[in-house]
Amino acid sequence: MCPVSTYHHGDLPAALLRAAGRTLEKRGIGALSLRETARRAGVSHNAPYRHFSDREALLAALAAEGITMLGEQLRGKPAREMGEAYVRFALEQPQRFRLMFGGVLPVAKYPELGRAARSAHKALEEAFSELPRPELAAAGAWSLVHGLAHLLLEGHFGAQDPETFVRDVLGAVRFAQRAA
Amino acid sequence: MCPVSTYHHGDLPAALLRAAGRTLEKRGIGALSLRETARRAGVSHNAPYRHFSDREALLAALAAEGITMLGEQLRGKPAREMGEAYVRFALEQPQRFRLMFGGVLPVAKYPELGRAARSAHKALEEAFSELPRPELAAAGAWSLVHGLAHLLLEGHFGAQDPETFVRDVLGAVRFAQRAA
DNA sequence: ACCTGAACACCGTTCAAGT
DNA sequence: ACCTGAACACCGTTCAAGT
Numbered sequence: 001m002c003p004v005s006t007y008h009h010g011d012l013p014a015a016l017l018r019a020a021g022r023t024l025e026k027r028g029i030g031a032l033s034l035r036e037t038a039r040r041a042g043v044s045h046n047a048p049y050r051h052f053s054d055r056e057a058l059l060a061a062l063a064a065e066g067i068t069m070l071g072e073q074l075r076g077k078p079a080r081e082m083g084e085a086y087v088r089f090a091l092e093q094p095q096r097f098r099l100m101f102g103g104v105l106p107v108a109k110y111p112e113l114g115r116a117a118r119s120a121h122k123a124l125e126e127a128f129s130e131l132p133r134p135e136l137a138a139a140g141a142w143s144l145v146h147g148l149a150h151l152l153l154e155g156h157f158g159a160q161d162p163e164t165f166v167r168d169v170l171g172a173v174r175f176a177q178r179a180a
Numbered sequence: 181m182c183p184v185s186t187y188h189h190g191d192l193p194a195a196l197l198r199a200a201g202r203t204l205e206k207r208g209i210g211a212l213s214l215r216e217t218a219r220r221a222g223v224s225h226n227a228p229y230r231h232f233s234d235r236e237a238l239l240a241a242l243a244a245e246g247i248t249m250l251g252e253q254l255r256g257k258p259a260r261e262m263g264e265a266y267v268r269f270a271l272e273q274p275q276r277f278r279l280m281f282g283g284v285l286p287v288a289k290y291p292e293l294g295r296a297a298r299s300a301h302k303a304l305e306e307a308f309s310e311l312p313r314p315e316l317a318a319a320g321a322w323s324l325v326h327g328l329a330h331l332l333l334e335g336h337f338g339a340q341d342p343e344t345f346v347r348d349v350l351g352a353v354r355f356a357q358r359a360a
Numbered sequence: 361a362c363c364t365g366a367a368c369a370c371c372g373t374t375c376a377a378g379t
Numbered sequence: 380a381c382c383t384g385a386a387c388a389c390c391g392t393t394c395a396a397g398t
Contacts, residue, residue: 224364
């Protein structure tokens, strides 16, 4: 169907993102090199520069993918399920989560990251819209599940079953029903 | 006083940690190289291996320093001030904070990290000891301030004054007074 | 013990050249 | 437009050698 040519891919950017995504989760951010990604995609170490201005730009694209996916998994859920889904995402894709939120990337430099994050943030605020200060409740809720995810990933809460631990911790917290 | 010799430092490990700490905060974790640290300390690129088995071990030592410092700043404070002190630490030393908690290091491989973190965790639990499930309240509180710190660092709460924002968010959250 | 320079295998990035 | 190999300046790490 496709003519064989000197171009190895119909869609090299997508192939690079796929390859990089696999390496990311398997070996971590630090071990994710542009040269190896190119090798895995079957192109020269230099070809990626046609599509990503540098290594950081490839990482930013992976992060944006992840934030969008996370936003989709939150949208429309009630608050409690949202929190559990947030932590589940982090536990299932720890390296992706770190890349999205671990300070690896200068968010200000990649507007798509801020955009995707604001969209997910909005989904959260909607879940708290009936409270008197929904923006504070949403900020608190986001902080809570975000910190919980990070600390679980780092192993700071021991080896207990994450599922029930998350439920218990979220159950121990209330967001103010009246103005702070 | 000291005899001039081929040994440049009475305490090379301390000199390396000082040099690395400066580079860490100024240029970030990714830019922190063993070779440059050695250069700054005035020794050959190879000397650090006498004291740190590899780059990761140097990073782990920096992280342990930081966790211990943070623990000292929390200990003995009432819960609300603890939260504010936690976030302040993160905002003042963002790169150090990321190194301590950002998943850069395999915590399981460096027992001193776990030890320092458990000690800080204990300070937190003491502040919640009057509640029916202090361990859940402490986990929730830690998660909350931890996530708040991370998200502020990443700029996800916009440009508002962090000091009052932190106070407002912490004020909007209650930890259950009765068993969950 | 502690430090050294040389060497190796990797990077990210740039460049001039090919189709 | 898209891809290539050669080249450069950096790394982390290992090694044999010096005091």
